[in-house]
Amino acid sequence: MKLNKNYYTLSNKKSLVIILLISFVLHLITINFQPVNDEYIFFKGADFIFTFENQIVNIFYEYNANTLGFSYIIALFKLIFPFFETSQISKLLSFISLFFFASSLTKIYIIFKPKISFIFFILFVLLNPLIWNYSFRGVPDAFSASLCLFAVSNFLYYSNLKLKYLYILIFSLGVIIKPFNGILLLLIIYSHFFFKKENQIFFLLLLFNFIVILYFTLNYYFFGFFITPPNFSDIFEPSTKVYLVTFIYYLGFIFFLSYPFFLKTIFLFFSKSYIKNILFYLFLILSCAYVSQFLNLNFTEMNFGFISNFINSRIFETIILSNSFLSIFLTWIILRETNKKRLSILIISTLVFVIIMSFTHSAQRYLMILIPLIYVFFIRHKISLFLKLSILSVYIIANILIFGNFYNNNKTITEVVLYLNNNNILEKTHPGYIGQHALNNFTEFHNENGAIKKSEIFENKLYKVVDSVSDKNIIVYETDSNFLFLKRKLFVIKNI
Numbered sequence: 001m002k003l004n005k006n007y008y009t010l011s012n013k014k015s016l017v018i019i020l021l022i023s024f025v026l027h028l029i030t031i032n033f034q035p036v037n038d039e040y041i042f043f044k045g046a047d048f049i050f051t052f053e054n055q056i057v058n059i060f061y062e063y064n065a066n067t068l069g070f071s072y073i074i075a076l077f078k079l080i081f082p083f084f085e086t087s088q089i090s091k092l093l094s095f096i097s098l099f100f101f102a103s104s105l106t107k108i109y110i111i112f113k114p115k116i117s118f119i120f121f122i123l124f125v126l127l128n129p130l131i132w133n134y135s136f137r138g139v140p141d142a143f144s145a146s147l148c149l150f151a152v153s154n155f156l157y158y159s160n161l162k163l164k165y166l167y168i169l170i171f172s173l174g175v176i177i178k179p180f181n182g183i184l185l186l187l188i189i190y191s192h193f194f195f196k197k198e199n200q201i202f203f204l205l206l207l208f209n210f211i212v213i214l215y216f217t218l219n220y221y222f223f224g225f226f227i228t229p230p231n232f233s234d235i236f237e238p239s240t241k242v243y244l245v246t247f248i249y250y251l252g253f254i255f256f257l258s259y260p261f262f263l264k265t266i267f268l269f270f271s272k273s274y275i276k277n278i279l280f281y282l283f284l285i286l287s288c289a290y291v292s293q294f295l296n297l298n299f300t301e302m303n304f305g306f307i308s309n310f311i312n313s314r315i316f317e318t319i320i321l322s323n324s325f326l327s328i329f330l331t332w333i334i335l336r337e338t339n340k341k342r343l344s345i346l347i348i349s350t351l352v353f354v355i356i357m358s359f360t361h362s363a364q365r366y367l368m369i370l371i372p373l374i375y376v377f378f379i380r381h382k383i384s385l386f387l388k389l390s391i392l393s394v395y396i397i398a399n400i401l402i403f404g405n406f407y408n409n410n411k412t413i414t415e416v417v418l419y420l421n422n423n424n425i426l427e428k429t430h431p432g433y434i435g436q437h438a439l440n441n442f443t444e445f446h447n448e449n450g451a452i453k454k455s456e457i458f459e460n461k462l463y464k465v466v467d468s469v470s471d472k473n474i475i476v477y478e479t480d481s482n483f484l485f486l487k488r489k490l491f492v493i494k495n496i
Helices: 011-032 041-049 054-062 070-082 087-110 116-124 129-134 141-157 162-177 179-196 201-223 229-234 241-258 259-269 274-294 305-310 313-337 340-357 364-378 385-422 431-440
Strands: 463-466 474-478 481-483 486-488 491-494
Touching: 011 087, 011 116, 011 385, 041 054, 041 070, 041 087, 041 431, 070 087, 070 141, 070 162, 070 364, 087 116, 087 129, 087 313, 087 364, 116 129, 116 241, 116 364, 116 385, 129 141, 129 229, 129 313, 129 385, 141 162, 162 486, 179 201, 179 340, 201 313, 241 259, 241 313, 241 340, 241 364, 259 385, 259 431, 305 385, 305 474, 340 364, 385 431, 385 491, 431 463
Parallel strands: none
Antiparallel strands: 463 491, 474 491, 481 486
């Protein structure tokens, strides 16, 4: 399959380069920011690669449920570029994920032909707040998702068998880093049985299984488990207790991400009667608002990050429920009026992903790999320039707000750590609110007896870092960061 000049013009190439250059400059600004969301633990994992000290790997798996795959990549780049810090490398790898996403989107656009200009399709995906903001973080989510999507899209696009072996290796690496992304293997199988009708799929799958099984077998041999560390087994153990709620939540969140693109589908379905259109939405919203009273949907990591603090929980639950039920209705409409064979695999892959992931711990970041696929599925009608610019404006505003919160957190955490260091009370302080972000500043994670358990690491401390105080608290130090009208205060208090 060759690139169509109508899709990939010189103008589009220049626009894509400009987008990625702007992204690179913005990423350089944050490359030395304080770690967030347990980023530091992947730097620890890279230290293990250099020393092979069991104590370090015990720390890695005590504080984190991911594989060592991302840390292996960090260590490799550290060997090649020793002048970079491991924290900088991890963030640069996440930024590189934007290049893999961009390359993937080019192939996906040509294969599935969404009814939107190429450059807007690229912008909608790359500026989606979920993808954009994880590309700033030194965690494996964006990198693994982009690698797997890159491999799958090129698998669908090229027929050269030698290239397919290369892409299966890349896909295997992405799955080693984040195993659940392996669900997209469905697309690879589908491309051979239905698109190309080739017979090499057996050997490609054999290579994939050999690499992945070998890695996790070696993981079991050296560390005593295949995928999930023992202390996280309860969290990630498949469970039917919350399955329905998690399934609804995933569906609702996926279709919320693609909401602007299917509005026209609904309008066209009810084009003969605007009253039906209004009544349909009214009935759906009121029904879901009523049902949400009996379901406890607000749990784990399925949220809008810090923006969720500004949204009423009942409204949030109603939005998710409405979109979950709406998804079934819309899928039926779209499959009825379009090329079923070409699009059905997108919705099947999405549903299989949701069905499997609903058995375990849920998080919105797991959906990154699905965003381009669901956008392709729902962009079935031409979108007006006004709507396209409106969508981008919402994305950009959301990204600016999240970046502002990111900046404020970095500034306040840096101030607190500096204060504690300067006053020689760091060892006497429980990190509290900033523990998930800056724990590496507070402890070496081990003592003379080996790795310290997470539950025991901060017993009997004289001070604690908090983000809110009561009248009874004795405030020792207070920060005040205000960027883009987003205020962030942290306090060091005395433990009474």
